[in-house]
Structures are given as structure tokens and as C-alpha cells.
Amino acid sequence: MNTSTEENYLKAIYHLSLQSENVSTNQIAASLNTKAASVTDMLKKLADKELINYAKYQGVTLTPGGEKIALSIVRKHRLWEYFLVEKLNFKWDEVHDVAEELEHISSKELIDRLDDFMGNPKYDPHGDPIPDCNGLFKAHELKPVSSLFLNDSGIISGVRDHSSSFLQYLEKMQLTIGKKIKVAEINDYDHSVILNSEDKKVHISRDVANNLLISL
Amino acid sequence: MNTSTEENYLKAIYHLSLQSENVSTNQIAASLNTKAASVTDMLKKLADKELINYAKYQGVTLTPGGEKIALSIVRKHRLWEYFLVEKLNFKWDEVHDVAEELEHISSKELIDRLDDFMGNPKYDPHGDPIPDCNGLFKAHELKPVSSLFLNDSGIISGVRDHSSSFLQYLEKMQLTIGKKIKVAEINDYDHSVILNSEDKKVHISRDVANNLLISL
DNA sequence: TAAAATTTTTAGATTAGTCTAAAATTATTA
């Protein structure tokens, strides 16, 4: 078995790998709020366990074994988030920290039964895909609102920023997962966008448009 | 906040206190599968935090603060066990180890919502009382089958032994929580007992009769 | 392509929890 610290490192490396293939010590340190020296120590340990490929100064990638563990943590995180929102009526901006703890509960039986209990959901409350019990999932094809053209329309299906302040803002604007939107106006000067959503017009800034993801 | 190790010590002291008022170092070591030397170290730490009353060589008691934490862990343990059995279809002999992990999830919001989601159950799958969000509960008045007389009857409401082998045995004999039983015969020689339960006769040994608890 | 800047690793401490072995204290019992 692995400690929850090891699991957190593997998960962090997994998420960073989606951006950059090879992951650096400093990237990991930043994403775990720790120091580069601590990361180096842990990388040695994970390399000894053959969960990562690590050569000094060269960054790391996950081995198949490491990726399998990372995916199982991601699966648990997202299933628990779904449970919290759908069964216990938490808001989508309140679940992340609790899921950070729950994702380290080790019982595979528990998580597989929880999955069945909830009807095997495919996406978590933030639109992120939930790996199945074999680690398999398919992501939506998503693009940011900022990449749409005038009169394009689509369905809100994910977010690029998971911070509670962003999620709360979207909630307030009623721009939540599943809502249909259409681009009513694009402001050339500041790149802000006016959306049509359920007969209302919603004006969002360039930043928001960049972090709000649409499927067509 | 307290570490889960500290929480485990407080919970162990709480359970042992129900038997013996003052709890000894060796009792704690036995119940946590650790060594007396380790226990002494932890007792100092818990005493520093004013969670226990501790005087060298004299054993310990919980302070009000320590008892409050212990009860919150017991509450979480039992509510999660209830969830596992009632919502996820675990058997009553399969839930303890998973609950040992889940009981350390720190969110109070989570456990209070879980409690509401399940309809605020008063007893866990083994008949043990579930403290409410203020740590209050009332236990059944329970007596072992071995203390009953011929033709006494009652309802199975708890167990004294929580081992899976005992729970599995009771399951096989269909002697589970809620079943009505009546003492049909008492064997003077080996103190075994024959019960009437749902028109069937069940023969149980002295040991089983000692560990099976009845409310009248 | 050599100096400067940045990143990464090493060295040496620290904290929490655990252990064994030995010393101190308390309890038993003859």
C-alpha cells in the first residue's frame, strides 16, 4: 500500500502530465504547496517503487503502475464529489476539500459500490470525467467560450478554474453545467462576451470566457 | 486539529472507560495493537493537550474535551457503518474496517448531512447507539441471553463480540438484530441454550449466549 | 560560449509515531 502523501504526489504528477508530458520538480512543489527539496526526496521514493520514471534534473513521468494509482485516486475524488452534490446537497463549490480527504479511503469495494449506488455517473459536478473501475473514461470535446464566434451556441460542460470563487460566480450568473448558451455579442475592445442563456443576457469578462468550457 | 492517531487513542480510552473508569497503559496498548512504551509517549501528548487526565503509573481518564472528541469519532464510525449496510448493501460483518478509516474524515458538515440523509438513525448495524451531533445518545437496556430464564423472551438488540466470525455465525443462525426470541430450553450441564426464533429452534453454546444481547 | 540566473539536489535538522531494552515503580504473595 501507499501513503496518502504518495497518492497526492502521483495525482499531482498525473494532472500536470496532461499539460506538459515531462513534469518538473518545481511544478510539483507548487501544485502541492511544498518545497522543491521535499519533492526530490519523494521522487526518489516513488522511483524506487517504480511508480515514476525519474532521472536527476530531467523531470518525471508516471509509469503504467503509477498512472493506475493516480487514476484510482481521481476516480475516488470525482465519485465522492458527485455523492456530496447529488445525495447530500452540497454546492459544487463546497466539495473539493472534503473529497481531498475521502479520495484516500482505501477500500475498492466501497468505491465500486458507491459508484453503483449513484448509477455509475460519467461526469463529476464540475464536468470532469469519472474513470470507471478499470481507469477508463472518455472526456468531452471541450472548448472555452472565448474561442466561439458570434451566434455560436453550445452547452456548458466544464470549467478550467476550479476555485470556489469562480464556481460561486458562475452559480450567481446561472452559468452552470448543462445550461445551453449562445454568443450574442463579442466586444472587440476587452474581449468580453455577452451570452444568451435561457432568454437572459449575461455579460462575462474575457477571463470568465477563457475558463468556461462548452461542448457543441 | 488532532491526528487520526490521537483520535484512535481517545476512542480506545473511551471504550475502555465504559468497563473500568481508570484505564491502564497496557489496556490501551492491547486495544490498539501497539506497545506500552508507545502508549506512554502518546499519553503525555494527550495530557499536554488537556484531553486526558494522566498521572504517571496511575492510568488515565478522559477530560470533557477528550470525551467530546471520542464521541464525535464514535458517531462518525457508527453512522458510516449504517450507511455502508443500509445504502451500499454491505453485510454487518464487513463494515468495521472501512468505518475505521472513514471515521477520521474531519468535515462536521459532511457527517451531519449524512446523518440527515439517512433519517437520523439511532442505532448502528450492530445495535450500538449513535451519538447525535451534540454527542448525546441513550443506550438500550441490554442483557445477555445467558442471563435469561426458561420461557423468557426478548428482541435481539446487540452483540458483545464484534468479530466478523461471531457476526457471520449469527447471520448463519438467523439471529440478527430485531429478531424476537424465546428461551425454550437451558442445558444445566454446558449452559447451552435452545432458542425459539420464528418457529425454528436454534441451539447456541454458552459463549454465544454470553455475547448475544437482548432487550425485553 | 562564458557569466548569470534558475532549477534541482544534497546535507543536516525537526516532528510524529513507533520500537526494543533497561530502569523505575507498583502490586502480589509468601
Place this chain on the structure above:
DNA sequence: TAATAATTTTAGACTAATCTAAAAATTTTA
């Protein structure tokens, strides 16, 4: 009540995870 037994504490060591400060390697840049 003094010897013996049992319990409990102390002393010293170990592992996992972390940190700061310094050294080493790599990358940038002029």
C-alpha cells in the same frame, strides 16, 4: 514485610515527511 512479579516509564534508535541553507547542474542571455 521483604522478595518477586508485573506494569509502566525512560533512553535511545528508526522511518516518513517536512524544512532551510548550501552545493551542483542546467538553462538563459548577452
